[in-house]
Amino acid sequence: MKTPTTTLAMILVLLATALPAHAQKADDSLYRDLGGLEVLTKVVDDTLALALADVRIKDTFKETDMKRLAKLITEQFCELSGGPCKYSGDPMKEVHQGLGLSNRQFNALVEDLQAAMDKSGIPSRTQNKLLALLAPMQRIVVTK
Amino acid sequence: MSNATGLARRQASAIALALAMVLSLAATPTPASAQTAMTPDMGKLMATAGVIQVEGAGGGGLVPWATITGYGSRDSYGANVHYTYVGTQDYKLASYGVAVGIADRVELSLAKQRFTGSLAPLNNLRIDQDIYGVKVKLAGDIVYDQDTWMPQLAAGVMVKRNNGIGGLGAVTNVKDLGAKSDSGIDYYLAATKLFLDQSLLVNATVRATKANQMGILGFGGDKGDRYQAMLESSVAYLLNRQWVVGAEYRMKPRNLAADNEKDYYDAFVAWFPSKNLSLTLAYVSLGDITIYNPKRQDGVYLSVQAGF
Numbered sequence: 410m411k412t413p414t415t416t417l418a419m420i421l422v423l424l425a426t427a428l429p430a431h432a433q434k435a436d437d438s439l440y441r442d443l444g445g446l447e448v449l450t451k452v453v454d455d456t457l458a459l460a461l462a463d464v465r466i467k468d469t470f471k472e473t474d475m476k477r478l479a480k481l482i483t484e485q486f487c488e489l490s491g492g493p494c495k496y497s498g499d500p501m502k503e504v505h506q507g508l509g510l511s512n513r514q515f516n517a518l519v520e521d522l523q524a525a526m527d528k529s530g531i532p533s534r535t536q537n538k539l540l541a542l543l544a545p546m547q548r549i550v551v552t553k
Numbered sequence: 554m555s556n557a558t559g560l561a562r563r564q565a566s567a568i569a570l571a572l573a574m575v576l577s578l579a580a581t582p583t584p585a586s587a588q589t590a591m592t593p594d595m596g597k598l599m600a601t602a603g604v605i606q607v608e609g610a611g612g613g614g615l616v617p618w619a620t621i622t623g624y625g626s627r628d629s630y631g632a633n634v635h636y637t638y639v640g641t642q643d644y645k646l647a648s649y650g651v652a653v654g655i656a657d658r659v660e661l662s663l664a665k666q667r668f669t670g671s672l673a674p675l676n677n678l679r680i681d682q683d684i685y686g687v688k689v690k691l692a693g694d695i696v697y698d699q700d701t702w703m704p705q706l707a708a709g710v711m712v713k714r715n716n717g718i719g720g721l722g723a724v725t726n727v728k729d730l731g732a733k734s735d736s737g738i739d740y741y742l743a744a745t746k747l748f749l750d751q752s753l754l755v756n757a758t759v760r761a762t763k764a765n766q767m768g769i770l771g772f773g774g775d776k777g778d779r780y781q782a783m784l785e786s787s788v789a790y791l792l793n794r795q796w797v798v799g800a801e802y803r804m805k806p807r808n809l810a811a812d813n814e815k816d817y818y819d820a821f822v823a824w825f826p827s828k829n830l831s832l833t834l835a836y837v838s839l840g841d842i843t844i845y846n847p848k849r850q851d852g853v854y855l856s857v858q859a860g861f
């Protein structure tokens with residue numbers, strides 16, 4: 410007869426084996442819906458071009474290596490959406506500490522990203538799936 | 554002077570003061586580069602502030618939501634004016650008002666409603682009501698809390714003053730129809746959750762109220778004069794940043810023998826051509842309003858809103 414303890418142990422073993430397996434074949438459907446690396450690269454380039462022309466936030470990039478930033482954001486979007494990339498930048502919290510970004514500036518970049526995704530013909534429901542993954546970053550990016 | 558009226562007057566003064574501040578500040582153009590805390594920042598994302606509901610609060614069409622109206626972020630403020638028209642076979646409800654959102658935390662609203670009849674013998678009927686609203690965001694964030702189940706929560710009050718009945722001969726006050734009072738206060742708690750990965754918004758509001766037909770027919774009555782908890786709910790789908798479709802349900806009390814009050818329903822489409830303007834068109838089902846005309850009142854709801 411199984412005791413509650415052995416049942417619990419079995420569940421834990423199952424979880425321990427199931428979780429890494431699940432993590433390995435992560436769902437990449439969003440990455441594919443977004444159009445893969447080619448489209449993501451263009452979306453990020455367009456977003457940053459819009460951001461540099463956006464009076465609300467252009468000054469925040471004064472001392473930024475834009476080429477490197479584009480590479481890092483592309484990696485991040487690719488990884489977040491389930492694609493075969495690895496974000497190689499510093500943790501988001503470290504990167505944004507001391508920048509004193511406001512909520513309005515965070516949303517300004519979101520709007521530039523939305524416009525860039527529009528430009529690449531990404532449908533609204535797919536855009537919102539990516540934005541849902543980025544939205545919680547507001548808590549560490551906005552420090553003002 | 555009753556407590557309710559006193560509170561209403563104090564709130565009206567607060568709203569007037571807030572509006573005067575908003576108007577004087579908005580009238581001073583400031584270059585974007587010189588953004589200060591005193592300039593409206595339009596910092597929220599399109600449509601995330603919702604629209605103004607039929608009683609003047611930020612929400613959907615019939616239901617107040619936990620959202621704070623206006624496009625001001627937590628560092629700023631927003632304000633808007635609205636006009637809403639509801640027309641059924643035999644009745645019309647026209648309302649207009651102003652609302653202010655401060656620091657994405659506090660919302661103040663003022664709305665004036667006029668209810669009229671078009672079918673004899675109620676073709677000269679006219680009932681006016683003023684509604685003063687205050688709402689405070691308590692917790693959660695509709696946009697940023699995408700990694701938790703936490704909805705945005707807000708608590709609000711609506712102080713309502715029915716200004717009497719015209720065009721009905723000797724009947725000049727809702728108390729003549731059986732209502733216990735011609736003023737009342739609604740208290741509500743709203744939870745609004747945006748499931749951004751599904752482009753879906755869900756709202757649930759619980760309102761403690763004595764209001765008959767939102768207060769148009771007064772408060773309390775011959776069948777009951779106690780506060781009752783009413784559930785109000787909305788579901789909306791974001792087609793894109795400019796178009797939202799949805800449906801709502803609003804439970805109602807039944808305090809008046811003369812008013813076989815029914816729950817409200819609506820199905821709506823809202824259009825946000827810019828952050829300064831929105832239009833909401835809905836089909837509403839309001840049930841029968843009085844036993845003397847036991848016909849279900851269905852019709853159109855149209856609301857236009859302008860602000861920042």
